Amino acid sequence: xxxxxxxxxxxxxxxxxxxxxxxxxxxxxxxxxxxxxxxxxxxxxxxxxxxxxxxxxxxxxxxxxxxxxxxxxxxxxxxxxxxxxxxxxxxxxxxxxxxxxxxxxxxxxxxxxxxxxxxxxxxxxxxxxxxxxxxxxxxxxxxxxxxxxxxxxxxxxxxxxxxxxxxxxxxxxxxxxxxxxxxxxxxxxxxxxxxxxxxxxxxxxxxxxxxxxxxxxxxxxxxxxxxxxxxxxxxxxxxxxxxxxxxxxxxxxxxxxxxxxxxxxxxxxxxxxxxxxxxxxxxxxxxxxxxxxxxxxxxxxxxxxxxxxxxxxxxxxxxxxxxxxxxxxxxxxxxxxxx
Numbered sequence: 001x002x003x004x005x006x007x008x009x010x011x012x013x014x015x016x017x018x019x020x021x022x023x024x025x026x027x028x029x030x031x032x033x034x035x036x037x038x039x040x041x042x043x044x045x046x047x048x049x050x051x052x053x054x055x056x057x058x059x060x061x062x063x064x065x066x067x068x069x070x071x072x073x074x075x076x077x078x079x080x081x082x083x084x085x086x087x088x089x090x091x092x093x094x095x096x097x098x099x100x101x102x103x104x105x106x107x108x109x110x111x112x113x114x115x116x117x118x119x120x121x122x123x124x125x126x127x128x129x130x131x132x133x134x135x136x137x138x139x140x141x142x143x144x145x146x147x148x149x150x151x152x153x154x155x156x157x158x159x160x161x162x163x164x165x166x167x168x169x170x171x172x173x174x175x176x177x178x179x180x181x182x183x184x185x186x187x188x189x190x191x192x193x194x195x196x197x198x199x200x201x202x203x204x205x206x207x208x209x210x211x212x213x214x215x216x217x218x219x220x221x222x223x224x225x226x227x228x229x230x231x232x233x234x235x236x237x238x239x240x241x242x243x244x245x246x247x248x249x250x251x252x253x254x255x256x257x258x259x260x261x262x263x264x265x266x267x268x269x270x271x272x273x274x275x276x277x278x279x280x281x282x283x284x285x286x287x288x289x290x291x292x293x294x295x296x297x298x299x300x301x302x303x304x305x306x307x308x309x310x311x312x313x314x315x316x317x318x319x320x321x322x323x324x325x326x327x328x329x330x331x332x333x334x335x336x337x338x339x
Contacts, residue, residue, distance in 0.1 A: 001028055004076065004084040004102055006093050007037035007045060009061070010189075011246075011265025012289070013133075014041040015272050017087050018048065019153045020137035024085065025050035027147050034079070036096075043247040049159045062092060073099025085146070086117075087137055106144045119144050131287050156292040158272045161254055168255025171248055172217070177238055180214040183256035183275070185266035186231045187224035187241075191311025194262050196280040196320050196328075198227060202234025204260060204328045209235070211333075214257060219249055219266060258332060263289060271296045278331045282319035283308045297331050299323055 003024065008017050014037075025033055034053045035045045038061075046054050055076075059068035069092075077100055084097045086107030094113035097105050106119040114120035121143045129135045134153050141147045158164060172181055186201045188194035205216045216237025220228040228241035244252065250269055253259060259270035259277040263284045270277040271291035279291060281300045285307040290298055300306070306319040313319075 001031040001082050002080065003028060003031050003033050004079070004081040004097070004100060005033065005035045006084065006086045006088060006097055007035050007041060008087045009038050009041065011041055011044070012268040013087075013265075014044050015156060015265070015268035016134045016292070017137050018156055018158075018272075019134060019151055020087070020141055021045075021048065022050045023138055023147050023151050024141055027141075034081070036076075040246065043245065044158075044250065047159060047164070047247070047250070057096075059096075069096055070099065072096060073101075076100035076102075083146075085141070085144075087140075091116075106140065106146065108140060132290070132292070133288055134292055153292065155294060156268075156272050157274050158250065158254070161274055164251045164254040164273070166255075168248075168251035168253065171244075171252050172215075172255060175238065175240075177215045177217060179255070180212060180257035181252075181255065182208050182212070182214045182216050182237075183253055183259040183270065184216060184218045184228075184231060184235065184237065185220065185259065185261035185264060185270070186218065186227055187220040187266070188262040188264040189221075190264075190284070193283040193308075193310050193313045193317065193320075194264065195227075196262055196282075196323060198231045199234060200323075200325045200328070201231045201260065203325045204332070205231070205235040205237060207325070207329050208258065208260075208332055209237070212257070217252065217256070219244070219253070260328065260332065267291055267296075276332075278328055280320065280323050280328065282306055282317075282323075283310050283313070285309075297334070299327060299331055 008014050032052050036055045042054050059065045081102040083104045084102035089110040091111040091113045094116040098116040105117045108123050109120035129139050184205050209216050216235045218228040218232040220241035222242030225241040229239045232239035254273040259275050261267040261279050267279045271293035276295045278297045286298045301322040303319050
């Protein structure tokens with residue numbers, strides 16, 4: 001049997017999709033498992049023991065670049081997939097899998113794409129499954145009859161963490177950054193409403209580094225380089241925004257002693273790397289998107305307007321401004337001291 005999984009497009013969703021991919025592998029141990037993934041998440045899936053190959057999806061997203069998508073469909077048709085599972089909800093993802101000619105095409109019936117699927121699965125209604133998004137993808141498999149029941153998902157950890165930590169330590173050494181390292185992730189792609197104040201990130205990092213004789217590494221995308229530079233300058237740390245590949249970021253995070261983040265893809269990487277962490281939540285709901293790790297701690301200021309789901313705060317950003325540096329440092333000390 002040959003299985004194609006169209007991967008999720010965003011880093012946090014990619015981490016949350018791992019239990020579904022592992023459950024599908026467990027139900028089909030002899031199958032060849034191939035993942036079709038965007039380049040910016042491909043490295044995450046390449047580290048998975050349950051996946052045999054990753055095919056990069058380089059065509060532009062949305063209703064563009066259909067020549068490249070048609071070419072990709074022709075390439076996939078040669079693979080003769082027996083089953084394709086779509087994790088994203090978009091019409092585009094279904095169209096590419098339809099072009100692949102996979103005999104069975106499974107996905108949620110969303111975005112007007114049911115006609116392209118052999119198994120158009122009803123979307124779970126509120127209360128039908130646990131609220132956290134880590135159950136959304138396994139439920140697709142369960143409803144399609146591909147697994148018998150939802151797996152218990154107490155924690156999501158990357159495969160090969162010992163090797164990842166060793167690679168990360170080497171990468172830090174090559175940059176002249178001594179261990180132990182505190183990893184700081186002050187960005188959030190969703191919008192500024194999800195971002196704790198950069199000066200407080202810097203102050204918390206500075207206090208923690210002083211207490212533990214640690215170096216500070218500030219991670220982010222190229223677009224976040226200025227923000228991360230501000231935090232690195234205030235903390236006396238190293239600005240690595242835009243200076244690492246995803247694989248390097250995962251490995252260096254695994255080598256950190258502690259991580260501090262906003263609700264973001266980086267937060268999920270910290271959790272899956274098994275690193276003690278603290279995340280400041282504001283406009284989003286940690287019961288739906290929080291880190292899946294016993295070593296992760298969530299801080300939230302209980303204000304009436306949160307979680308609001310807004311990208312930009314229309315008032316005074318009180319959900320974030322009321323979270324003090326002292327609270328974050330105290331929470332970090334607790335998580336660092338736990339085994």
